[in-house]
Amino acid sequence: MKENNFLYLSRKDVEAVDLSMAEIIEALEVAFREKGEGRVEMPPKPGIHPGGGDNFIHAMPAYIPALESAGIKWVSGFPGNTQRGLPYISGLLILNDVETGLPLAVMDCGWITGMRTGAATAVAAKYLARPESSTVGILACGVQGRTNLTALDVVFPLLHVRAFDIDTDRAQAFAAEMSSLLDLEVAVVDNPRDAVIGSDLVVTSGPILKTPHATIQPGWLDEGAFASLVDFDSYWHPLALAEADRICTDDLSQYRFYMNEGFFRDTPEIYGELGELVTGQKLGRQSPRERTMAINLGLAMDDMTVAPLLYRRALQKDLGTWLLR
Numbered sequence: 001m002k003e004n005n006f007l008y009l010s011r012k013d014v015e016a017v018d019l020s021m022a023e024i025i026e027a028l029e030v031a032f033r034e035k036g037e038g039r040v041e042m043p044p045k046p047g048i049h050p051g052g053g054d055n056f057i058h059a060m061p062a063y064i065p066a067l068e069s070a071g072i073k074w075v076s077g078f079p080g081n082t083q084r085g086l087p088y089i090s091g092l093l094i095l096n097d098v099e100t101g102l103p104l105a106v107m108d109c110g111w112i113t114g115m116r117t118g119a120a121t122a123v124a125a126k127y128l129a130r131p132e133s134s135t136v137g138i139l140a141c142g143v144q145g146r147t148n149l150t151a152l153d154v155v156f157p158l159l160h161v162r163a164f165d166i167d168t169d170r171a172q173a174f175a176a177e178m179s180s181l182l183d184l185e186v187a188v189v190d191n192p193r194d195a196v197i198g199s200d201l202v203v204t205s206g207p208i209l210k211t212p213h214a215t216i217q218p219g220w221l222d223e224g225a226f227a228s229l230v231d232f233d234s235y236w237h238p239l240a241l242a243e244a245d246r247i248c249t250d251d252l253s254q255y256r257f258y259m260n261e262g263f264f265r266d267t268p269e270i271y272g273e274l275g276e277l278v279t280g281q282k283l284g285r286q287s288p289r290e291r292t293m294a295i296n297l298g299l300a301m302d303d304m305t306v307a308p309l310l311y312r313r314a315l316q317k318d319l320g321t322w323l324l325r
């Protein structure tokens with residue numbers, strides 16, 4: 001830290017740090033262990049809703065003593081931005097010094113949000129999916145479709161991907177990009193059913209809606225499959241959710257907070273938290289035939305796990321712009 005200054009990291013700077021998905025998954029597993037042991041401070045996220053509808057801007061603070069990380073993300077999600085050619089998710093993160101409370105850095109949080117959400121899916125899948133899982137269905141081929149697939153590819157011996165998006169051009173672009181990036185066979189499918197049936201791992205990553213469109217029907221998710229519901233229950237019919245043998249979330253108190261807000265009206269009882277799986281307080285998958293699900297809501301802790309890694313590596317690489325406090 002420079003006297004009286006803090007570091008600003010633009011989106012470009014954050015990307016230039018070049019933190020790998022494998023590093024983020026590893027760090028996040030440590031953070032979930034800390035959370036499971038009760039050593040993370042993280043109040044539920046307050047939010048405002050300009051324009052109403054499904055728009056949100058959330059404040060997400062967290063303190064993780066073991067990672068010497070404290071700070072807050074101020075993040076917005078505006079579904080209409082896709083039509084405007086703007087990112088659905090955008091915002092800034094402030095990293096504070098744990099000794100003095102002074103701001104160390106302000107950074108763009110788009111890349112962080114994408115990567116840490118994918119990493120949280122991978123941590124959940126490590127405990128809930130079959131280790132030999134090789135076929136993935138991605139429903140919605142945006143930022144989250146990309147980062148979730150990238151993260152799953154770190155943990156599983158992936159071979160085949162079925163990609164569905166309501167916008168076929170987006171699905172085609174996704175297939176071209178991800179097949180060459182990850183050296184996988186990525187096929188575009190023209191209906192959601194074909195992305196779910198026959199997949200070992202399923203990721204739904206479309207818009208989060210208070211009233212689910214509930215497209216995925218009972219009987220689609222194979223026995224033994226794992227699904228990550230990045231867009232909450234928006235994609236799933238209540239009877240399809242009812243087929244799950246084990247549903248976990250990243251934070252039960254935030255899950256209940258969202259229930260009070262009107263989400264998850266027809267979702268079955270949650271089995272446990274990710275932190276409980278990582279610490280062994282609760283068991284993960286118990287048989288090759290179970291259908292398992294993770295509903296990770298996205299935690300401030302996830303962001304504050306990545307932020308100090310970025311900050312330290314940015315200092316080493318001399319990236320960013322120093323601003324006067």
Ligand SMILES: NC(=O)c1ccc[n+]([C@@H]2O[C@H](COP(=O)([O-])OP(=O)(O)OC[C@H]3O[C@@H](n4cnc5c(N)ncnc54)[C@H](O)[C@@H]3O)[C@@H](O)[C@H]2O)c1
Pocket residue numbers: 077082087088089113114117139140141142143144145164165166167170205206207208213229230231232296297298299
């Ligand atoms: N749970 C979490 O931790 C977490 C974290 C970040 C983002 N999210 C959520 O993930 C979702 C995706 O975010 P993003 O940044 O990838 O957005 P994005 O705009 O990059 O991508 C969204 C994609 O969804 C497609 N789409 C819309 N409706 C669809 C449908 N019914 N079926 C298939 N495709 C559909 C769009 O064409 C677009 O390609 C958002 O709902 C966001 O709020 C969740």
